[in-house]
Amino acid sequence: MSDNEPVVESGETPSVPDTPTAPETGAVVPPPRRGRRWLVNILLGLLIFVCGAVTGGGVVARAAWNRVSTALHYPEQIPDRAAQHLTRVLRLDKNQSAEVKAILQRHAKTVAEVRREIAPKIDTEVQAIRDEVSAVLRPDQVKRWIRIFDDLRPKVFPSSGGAMILRRQGR
Numbered sequence: 001m002s003d004n005e006p007v008v009e010s011g012e013t014p015s016v017p018d019t020p021t022a023p024e025t026g027a028v029v030p031p032p033r034r035g036r037r038w039l040v041n042i043l044l045g046l047l048i049f050v051c052g053a054v055t056g057g058g059v060v061a062r063a064a065w066n067r068v069s070t071a072l073h074y075p076e077q078i079p080d081r082a083a084q085h086l087t088r089v090l091r092l093d094k095n096q097s098a099e100v101k102a103i104l105q106r107h108a109k110t111v112a113e114v115r116r117e118i119a120p121k122i123d124t125e126v127q128a129i130r131d132e133v134s135a136v137l138r139p140d141q142v143k144r145w146i147r148i149f150d151d152l153r154p155k156v157f158p159s160s161g162g163a164m165i166l167r168r169q170g171r
Helices: 035-074 075-090 094-136 139-156 163-166
Strands: none
Touching: 035 075, 075 094, 094 139
């Protein structure tokens, strides 16, 4: 034995200089186990996956809402977009594509006329919703309800057909 080595008496645990000891008992504390690290990695991976799925779902929902909203606010674009879609999906040649587009445009005019005919009825019902809900609310709630309703109305209940086109053109 050399002079620098600590002397260990019987029944005593040898001390290791870099090993922490418990303050009360003086026992050697084992180093932390790393056996559960894989569980943390899996949980973090799942968290990242879920965040990506939520973000992707939000993007897809927003894109779908934009398409529906565009179709509602610009009904005159529907025949052209439908013709483009059918040309791509059905692999129509130029003649077929032109005929399908003409058919869709011709019927779109009829559909727009029907929409113009029923638009006043829809507007009357939407106004009834606004008024009846206002009657149920307290005066402080009515102001907020009208603001919310008037903000959502063009998005949820756009006027149909020509009424919307005239409104957009400032007439």
